Amino acid sequence: MVGKKISILVSGLLLVSVLGGCGNTKASKGKEEAKENIIKIGITQIVEHPALDSAREGFIQALKENNYEEGKNVKIDFQNAQGDMPTTQTIADKFVNDKVDLILAISTPSAQAAYNATLKAKCNIPIAITAVTDPVEAGLVNSLENSGTNVTGTSDAAPIDAQFKIINKLVPTAKKIGIIYNTSEVNSEIQVEEAEKFASDFNFKIITQGITSENEIPQALESILSKVDVMYTLKDNMIASAMPIITKECFKKNIPVIGAESAHVKAGALATEGISYHQLGYETGLKAVKILKGTKPSEIPVETQKETSVVINEDAAKKLKIQILEELVLKAEMVTGGVE
Template sequence: MKKKGLLATLLIALMIVLTACGEGETSNGTSNSNSNTGGNSGKEQTYKVAISQFVEHPSLNAVKDGIIAALADGGLVEGQNLVVDFQNAQADFNNLQPISQKIKEGKPDVAVGIATPSAAALVDEITDLPVVFAAVTDPLDAKLVPTLEAPGGNVTGASDSNPDAIHQLMDFIAAEFPEVKKVGIVINKGEPNAVVMADTAKARLAEHGIELVEAAIANSSDIPIAAQSLVGQVDALYVTLDNTVVEAIDILLDVAHQHDLPFFTSDRDTVEAGAFATVGFKYYDHGYEVGEMLLEILKDGKNPGDMDVRKPQNLDFILNLGTAEEMGITVTDEMKAYVKDQESNIIE
């Protein structure tokens, strides 16, 4: 009996030792202590990012891709320690509130709104979680933040518009296309971002004695009629960062090519798709910058309200020489001279 009692005592002692070792090490002998465990018994913290995007088109898709890439470069990889809840409103304003409500109920670590309508819906719905916006033309006009410097509250982000870009493009039209007296624009006035940019362009063109002629639409199905209505009335076409219009940009490009109308735009992706010129940047880079802001919130614990709203700084002219001839444009050396980085921003 004494031997049995001693054996039982030794077994209990051994179990205690093994248990203590197991709590301090994983199966490969590494320590489980981790500042990101959040009390999850040694498991690395998984972050959840919810993204509401107004519509899928090249520019906004590039923003999303840039965000995901920046997070991955910062150590947050989808399928490993990152869950991405992506919601697409399909350019339907009626979808925005339900999407925002769903995101709020999912309690992500941060919610991201890509494009003004999606960002505005998130800001209206969510007050107790970080909200970051991207591809927003005028955060102040959209009432997303009260100021661009340390806006306070739970919201910050990055604007994709700099009025200087519009001014430079309108000045370019006036200087290099003296025959242009009227510029046509197809616009959805339900998008505040489009209205702000159109007003900026209109004012700048007026300084050069050029008129901006508007063809208003309610949705993308109106674009063919609106585009055709401008034929014969205008000498060139221009589009803003109007999500409804950009979603169906091929229709406007066809009209421009068929009727030899120089086509100017506010985003690089539309130039790459067949427009002639813009002053802008790569939307992937814009998204990447937003992704870096997310990392500051998620990993560094920064308060969105303490983070300044960012806007594009490295603007450049972007010309598509390959489509110029189809629009009846003779590209001169003077036009090319506007482009700072000609290797990257002159598209053959």
């Protein structure tokens, strides 16, 4: 009987240790750190490329404008997984062990790793997400309106129908749309499904080629380019990192590339109608401010950016000998670059 009591007491102490050791309040972190009043934020990013970097910069800007500034009252630990999935989990576990006050997860894999790490540790560190296409499908929240978890933030769901309209206007004869995507990223699979759903509205046929690593992209392009009129590049981290290779090979075949976001266009794609990742990160930063002031993540809806903008690469249009309609020129941001 005494042994049972001791066992129950030890189990209870262990449970308190696990739950208390991973709290996100200053009270749970000790008197010394509370005196310093420094907020620890861990930022985990799957890979560095312009869109995700821009989201991170927007997040930090929102914090600064609301008096949460690195070097004053905020300490940021930025970790980049360099595209390696297991590393995302290592980073997330590190942040949990470091007992950060908030995690910013940029990309679907980074967000899933952070969420899994807090679940495993049975703790409630708030997670702000951005550049996640479908947080519900990714298992991060129960719904966009009421997450029911320690996660909130913004979704970068692309207006694929608007991007298909751009194809119709710039390449009116196009019928076969090629898509290369990472088969191990749920974010990419969701976009492929969306593209196939909208394709019939435009009389498009979607031709896909799955890859598992960036090294497979040249071979995938060789296989798919002879079958398509236009390449459509998803918001896929692997694809984003390989845009120079993709545009170079497409130019050789005189195949236009329509991107899912502006960073693709600046890297040589012809055009897009999409969101601003800087603004997306900024909006996530505003949600993080609410969390730091005491609001629970589950009480803050996950939102998508409603405003979109058209971006056209003048150099790509000239190389492809495509005439840009005046109606597009008047409303578009015209950029150059990414064309050899």
